Amino acid sequence: MNLPTSIEITEVSPRDGLQNQSSVITTKTKIAFVDALSKTGLQRIEVSSFVNPKWVPQLADAAEVFSGIIRSGNVKYSALVPNEQGWERAMEVGVDEIGLMTSASETFCKRNTNTSIADSIERIKPLVESAKANGVGTRGYVSCVVACPYEGEVDSGHVRSVVKQLLDIGVENISLGETIGVAVPSDIARLYDALEGVLSPEQSILHLHDTRGTALACVLSAMQLGVRRFDASSGGLGGCPYAPGAAGNLATEDLVYFANRMGIDTGVHLAQLISATRIIEESLDSPLKSRVYRALSCQDPSS
Numbered sequence: 175m176n177l178p179t180s181i182e183i184t185e186v187s188p189r190d191g192l193q194n195q196s197s198v199i200t201t202k203t204k205i206a207f208v209d210a211l212s213k214t215g216l217q218r219i220e221v222s223s224f225v226n227p228k229w230v231p232q233l234a235d236a237a238e239v240f241s242g243i244i245r246s247g248n249v250k251y252s253a254l255v256p257n258e259q260g261w262e263r264a265m266e267v268g269v270d271e272i273g274l275m276t277s278a279s280e281t282f283c284k285r286n287t288n289t290s291i292a293d294s295i296e297r298i299k300p301l302v303e304s305a306k307a308n309g310v311g312t313r314g315y316v317s318c319v320v321a322c323p324y325e326g327e328v329d330s331g332h333v334r335s336v337v338k339q340l341l342d343i344g345v346e347n348i349s350l351g352e353t354i355g356v357a358v359p360s361d362i363a364r365l366y367d368a369l370e371g372v373l374s375p376e377q378s379i380l381h382l383h384d385t386r387g388t389a390l391a392c393v394l395s396a397m398q399l400g401v402r403r404f405d406a407s408s409g410g411l412g413g414c415p416y417a418p419g420a421a422g423n424l425a426t427e428d429l430v431y432f433a434n435r436m437g438i439d440t441g442v443h444l445a446q447l448i449s450a451t452r453i454i455e456e457s458l459d460s461p462l463k464s465r466v467y468r469a470l471s472c473q474d475p476s477s
């Protein structure tokens with residue numbers, strides 16, 4: 175089946191998951207959640223977001239969360255940074271990597287970051303330079319790589335152009351955001367075809383939302399194309415307040431179970447992950463949607 179022997183997962187639930195919750199989640203719970211995730215074997219955790227707190231009030235306590243967590247030497251801790259002000263806040267608490275936002279759709283870019291794609295790249299440029307000078311890693315999020323909640327289908331040529339611009343200004347890692355969860359395997363094939371010569375599957379990170387239950391099918395086809403790095407969110411938490419209709423991310427439990435059954439190493443201990451997810455589920459208004467979490471949380475996950 176041409177599958178990898180291992181994959182790397184970035185856990186995005188404390189950021190992508192919690193930015194979209196209507197219930198109030200205390201800083202103490204967020205810290206306990208990140209600390210529990212740090213003990214699961216995950217090597218990368220996106221902890222929070224230094225965006226304008228008026229735009230995303232749910233993550234206004236990003237600095238407190240960063241200051242409160244117990245860092246593991248085996249984990250890289252990252253956060254979203256939209257501008258200089260966010261960079262300064264992130265630097266004060268010592269993030270390992272910053273997530274920089276742009277999009278392949280003009281309308282989404284404007285709604286999400288109040289600027290055009292071209293200006294978003296200009297905004298990102300000095301942040302990349304500052305991050306490099308301070309030994310901080312960079313990942314560029316390109317949202318709407320398949321479709322946009324406002325414009326519909328997105329031309330893969332736009333994705334190629336935006337990815338190239340990010341690489342040209344020195345962004346180290348590119349996370350391809352399937353923001354609204356519409357993709358099926360043929361979309362993933364078309365996406366990587368369009369990126370040929372600019373970004374290889376092996377270099378890329380795939381960030382899937384699972385609104386229509388198609389994320390794991392996309393993972394399988396992406397793996398077969400050579401993709402080795404995936405973003406995922408425990409319990410299937412997730413969504414963007416500026417992407418109407420987008421439900422949660424690909425669930426980390428679903429991805430780890432899927433990989434385990436196929437002999438693909440993730441380094442993540444499923445039972446410990448389920449325990450970590452339970453911490454956050456207790457603060458939410460409704461049960462989490464991850465199928466594997468639901469199936470295994472009441473029984474021994476090794477069975």
Ligand code: HMG
Pocket residue numbers: 190193223224225226227229230254256257259260261263275286287288315316317318350351352353381383413414415416
């Ligand atoms: P703006 O309102 O245009 O910014 O926001 P501004 O520069 O005009 O400033 C307005 C006010 O906000 C000023 O305060 C600034 O000081 C303050 P005032 O003078 O009015 O008192 N301000 C800040 N305060 C704290 N930290 C900051 C900051 N920036 C400005 N960093 C901005 C522009 C980009 C900041 C805003 O649009 C924003 O924060 N957007 C982020 C939206 C967001 O977080 N969306 C969700 C994440 S993206 C996502 O989920 C997709 C992803 O998962 C991938 C995928 O699935 O596709 C990544």
Ligand code: MG
Pocket residue numbers: 190351353381383412413414423
């Ligand atoms: Mg997302």
